[in-house]
Amino acid sequence: MSAAPKVTNRKALILSEATHLFAANGFNGTPVRIIARQCGVTEAAIYRHYDSKEHLYEEVIRNKAAQHDIDGQLAAQGQDAGVEEMLTQVAEYILSFAKTDPELLQLMANSTRGNDPAAAVLFQEVRLPFIRFIQAELTRRIDAGQVRPVDPFITARCFVGMVMDCAMSIGVWQMLNETTIKSRDVICNNMPIFARGLEMRPVS
Amino acid sequence: MSAAPKVTNRKALILSEATHLFAANGFNGTPVRIIARQCGVTEAAIYRHYDSKEHLYEEVIRNKAAQHDIDGQLAAQGQDAGVEEMLTQVAEYILSFAKTDPELLQLMANSTRGNDPAAAVLFQEVRLPFIRFIQAELTRRIDAGQVRPVDPFITARCFVGMVMDCAMSIGVWQMLNETTIKSRDVICNNMPIFARGLEMRPVS
DNA sequence: AGCCCAAGTCAACGCTCACTTACTCACGAA
DNA sequence: TTCGTGAGTAAGTGAGCGTTGACTTGGGCT
Numbered sequence: 001m002s003a004a005p006k007v008t009n010r011k012a013l014i015l016s017e018a019t020h021l022f023a024a025n026g027f028n029g030t031p032v033r034i035i036a037r038q039c040g041v042t043e044a045a046i047y048r049h050y051d052s053k054e055h056l057y058e059e060v061i062r063n064k065a066a067q068h069d070i071d072g073q074l075a076a077q078g079q080d081a082g083v084e085e086m087l088t089q090v091a092e093y094i095l096s097f098a099k100t101d102p103e104l105l106q107l108m109a110n111s112t113r114g115n116d117p118a119a120a121v122l123f124q125e126v127r128l129p130f131i132r133f134i135q136a137e138l139t140r141r142i143d144a145g146q147v148r149p150v151d152p153f154i155t156a157r158c159f160v161g162m163v164m165d166c167a168m169s170i171g172v173w174q175m176l177n178e179t180t181i182k183s184r185d186v187i188c189n190n191m192p193i194f195a196r197g198l199e200m201r202p203v204s
Numbered sequence: 205m206s207a208a209p210k211v212t213n214r215k216a217l218i219l220s221e222a223t224h225l226f227a228a229n230g231f232n233g234t235p236v237r238i239i240a241r242q243c244g245v246t247e248a249a250i251y252r253h254y255d256s257k258e259h260l261y262e263e264v265i266r267n268k269a270a271q272h273d274i275d276g277q278l279a280a281q282g283q284d285a286g287v288e289e290m291l292t293q294v295a296e297y298i299l300s301f302a303k304t305d306p307e308l309l310q311l312m313a314n315s316t317r318g319n320d321p322a323a324a325v326l327f328q329e330v331r332l333p334f335i336r337f338i339q340a341e342l343t344r345r346i347d348a349g350q351v352r353p354v355d356p357f358i359t360a361r362c363f364v365g366m367v368m369d370c371a372m373s374i375g376v377w378q379m380l381n382e383t384t385i386k387s388r389d390v391i392c393n394n395m396p397i398f399a400r401g402l403e404m405r406p407v408s
Numbered sequence: 409a410g411c412c413c414a415a416g417t418c419a420a421c422g423c424t425c426a427c428t429t430a431c432t433c434a435c436g437a438a
Numbered sequence: 439t440t441c442g443t444g445a446g447t448a449a450g451t452g453a454g455c456g457t458t459g460a461c462t463t464g465g466g467c468t
Binding site for chain 1: 230232233313314316323324327328354355357358359361362363365366368369370372373376377379380383385389390393394396397398399400401402
């Protein structure tokens with residue numbers, strides 16, 4: 001009723017609701033009016049906290065990316081794992097977003113186009129960490145003679161692209177009534193292929 | 205000057221200009237007014253030919269998909285090629301779109317989200333043919349004992365996803381001032397990895 | 409007590425959107 | 439010659455958009 005009912009963090013609420021709506025309907029598909037209604041406030045209240053709709057969107061993206069300490073999570077992995085194990089852990093991490101944070105994947109799917117200025121942030125903060133990690137791990141193993149002398153960057157970029165595409169396009173696939181594929185099946189099927197193709201000596 | 209200056213196919217012109225604009229700016233980012241201006245006609249003229257903006261968009265998608273006889277193109281390949289050669293040809297075909305028909309890739313990138321009803325058409329008409337082809341080729345080779353007993357559908361889906369992602373995200377990458385990767389380098393680097401991982405006997 | 413200010417509200421503004429209406433005109437067939 | 443029709447136009451329509459300005463309210467500081 002009153003104008004300032006509680007000092008609860010309204011700004012955080014707006015950011016949260018905006019995240020849900022932007023993820024579900026995209027930037028152009030989400031009017032400020034709807035965000036406001038979802039928060040139980042007026043549009044003007046939103047502009048009290050955020051300069052513009054674009055700034056709010058960028059904040060949503062930045063906040064979403066910051067929620068995951070990807071570098072830290074990746075660095076915690078064992079240094080002495082085999083290639084397959086390493087790739088498996090990365091793929092499991094990416095695919096786990098489908099359950100732990102589907103909004104992140106939706107936002108990424110919406111931002112595949114170059115036009116979106118926030119796309120750069122998502123690529124930089126989410127994709128690149130994975131790629132850099134794999135790149136480094138591959139380089140180390142190539143130098144150690146465990147992995148064939150492939151281009152580590154290209155390999156990492158394509159590997160991450162494959163897993164990301166798999167995670168992002170789930171929605172479209174089940175819209176087509178195609179068989180839904182489980183993450184575990186993808187990993188069990190594809191990681192050995194990649195690892196076998198990369199390793200210096202054929203496994204078994 | 206006159207109302208009907210020429211009987212040249214105005215409908216085709218509208219479809220063509222709409223394709224350019226939708227590809228460049230997406231559905232929501234392309235007002236009918238702009239399409240009309242680009243064609244040198246009024247909005248009403250467009251509605252004379254297309255019931256609604258959505259119908260026009262769907263027609264754009266359908267027309268774009270129909271421009272490529274993907275099934276035919278794939279079927280023309282040699283049946284006795286090795287796995288690596290087969291995958292290479294498919295990847296080359298997909299990556300060639302970046303030069304022969306970049307609009308197709310842009311439209312696909314815009315339609316990764318499930319909301320877009322046209323996304324289904326693009327998946328069905330563009331992605332699926334590639335996947336089904338690889339799936340069939342893999343199945344044949346698995347039965348012949350040339351390829352290890354992987355899941356042909358999952359493998360094909362992920363392979364196509366990898367190549368598509370590579371083709372679609374080129375725009376974002378060069379916006380980040382990252383090194384631009386050439387299609388040939390991707391193929392030279394990745395096809396042997398995949399093939400080596402798939403083939404029954406390790407290659408050399 | 410008095411006052412400031414963050415955080416709201418309401419009501420609009422100016423603009424753009426997809427789409428419509430009423431009308432015009434060239435042109436080919438009867 | 440007349441007339442119907444397809445293809446176009448100018449000029450809207452109401453709805454919805456992002457954004458703003460003037461005003462209100464209530465908690466915390468002096």
